[in-house]
Amino acid sequence: MITGLYEAHLPVSSLSVAEPFYKKLGLKEAWRDEDTLFVWIEEGRSWLGLWEGPEVHTPYHPALRHIAFRVSYTDLKQSVQWLESLGIQAVPFGSRTSSAPFVRPHQGNASVYFNDPDGNSLELMCRVEVPDALKHITEKLSFEEWEVRIRGL
Structure with a gap:
């Protein structure tokens, strides 16, 4: 059933700093809201979720302990x-x-x-x-x- 990785997640201290960094790597925005940004790793196949905020830096925050399989x-x-x-x-x-x-x-x-x-x-x-x-x-x-x-x- 599993054919690959759909998404992974990372905490960031600031989306305004993280966004240009990941875009510089050639990753395009897929979706965003006020405290998350998803960028395509392989467009239409896999993405990286970047989560902003102090709470995401705790070791057990769900954003840090989550992956999705395609x-x-x-x-x-x-x-x-x-x-x-x-x-x-x-x-x-x-x-x-x-x-x-x-x-x-x-x-x-x-x-x-x-x-x-x-x-x-x-x-x-x-x-x-x-x-x-x-x-x-x-x-x-x-x-x-x-x-x-x-x-x-």
Whole structure:
């Protein structure tokens, strides 16, 4: 199921300092908000998340203990069953109560989360082609909700 690395994360003291440094290395901005910047390592395939703020410099901050593995969209749809077959439980992300895979239309990706035996956050993640008419959606959508929206176009 896993085909490569989708993302890794690093803490930074200042995005205004980190951004020009990573862009100088030839990495293009993929996505950002007020305290995070994602830059493409391989455009459309893997990125690096840079997190600003004093709290990310603590040894157990989730941004420092997280990686995402690249999978296909088809495999992500079956990921919870695959994890369960390995004796691994998917876990909810953030404020979500469901551990089912979900789509982030505004970022163009979809994910499911789980933890390793040491509590490190792991993710299976894929790119999702998002029609322009849906790119404004910032809420996380279940696969069922996503597919209904796509069919409605």
